[in-house]
Amino acid sequence: MADAALTGFVEAIKGLLRTGAHSDLIVTCGGETFNLHKNIVAAHSEFFAKAVTFQVGKEAEDGEIELPEDELAIVKLMVQYFYEADYDPKFSNLEDRLADFCQRCGYENGKLCSDPDGVASHCLWGQRQCLNLISGDHQCGDACRAPKPWKKCINDVCAVSRTAADLITHAKVYVLADKYAASSLKDLAVDKFYHATLYWWDDANFAVAARCLLENTPDSDEYIREIIRTTLSDHMSILKKHEIAVLLGDYRDLAHDLLLERVSRGDWDRDGTSNEEGE
Incomplete structure (x- = not known):
């Protein structure tokens, strides 16, 4: 009953965006008009909260807010989040996540993982133990090297990320959310970006997304840099990839911090020899 009530509530809010009913705020971007609602967007974004409270000049006269510098596709995702508390691509349910894990990692659904390194490469980001994805009774806890707030890793770390381009999408959403002070959208975007890196760290889109984030967020933003x-x-x-080498050359602080992290892990002995093989 509670789930049905929540679903009905969300659908009602989505309906306001779809129909434009009771709209009292017009936002334009890239030639497209969004008929929005001040109370809804102001609740999610400090920028919009101030904009609708202290309108001046043309914005006050026309009752419109223009976003001429932003990418329309990403603005649409931000607006979608304002009314749905999520944006595409969305996290799938657990069954879809398990099926996607098996497709990417080559494990039979329901069986205990037999290759810890395979799990580490695609799903658990540093965890070296097998995970029973069906029972959900295995937690990696402090063994997981993910940054806060992902210290405890359970089944749903293997959320679906359908294409490597998702990395760039989540990076752009994060940057836009930062620009418009939409803190909860930032939290969701960084979560989705993190999960996308679990699948697509070896794709060229990772370097593109990383550059987007480094160029458009302040150095004080430690979460995304970590x-x-x-x-x-x-x-x-x-x-060894060209695009990663160029990225590290352009962002020397990142290269420096990466070196310090490897040293802190004990990956080099005192004479500077790497203790790892195969990399």
Whole structure:
């Protein structure tokens, strides 16, 4: 009953966006008009909260807010989040996540993982133990090297990320959410970006997404930088790729922090020799 009530509530809010009923705010971007609601968007974004409270000049006269510098496709995802508390691509349910894990990692659904390194490469980001995805009774706890707030890893760390381009989508959503001070959208976007790196760390889109984040967020944004750095540290072989080498050359602080992290893990002995093989 409670689930049905919640579903009905969400559908009602989505309906306001779909129909434009009772709209009292117009937002334009890329030639498209969004008929929105001040109370809804202001609840999610400090920027919009101030904009609708202290309208001046043309915005006050026309009752419109223009976003001329932003990418329309990403603005649509932000608006979708305002009314649905999620944006595409969405996290799938557990059954879909399990099926996707088996497809990517080559394990039979319902069986205990037989290749810990395979799990680490695709799903658990540093965890070296098998995980029974069906029973859900295995937690990696402190063994997981993910940054806060993902210290405890359970089944749903293997959320579906359908294409490597999702990395760029989540990066752009994160940047837009930061620009418009939409903190809860930032939290969701960084979560989705993190999960996408679990699947697509070895794809060229990772370097593109990382550059987007590094260029458009302040140096004080440690969460997103820790994800980028730790992804590189967990998969040092991708440092051989041209796009990653260029990225590290352009962002020397990232290269420096990556080196310090590897040293802190004990990956080099005192004479500077790497203790790892195969990378």
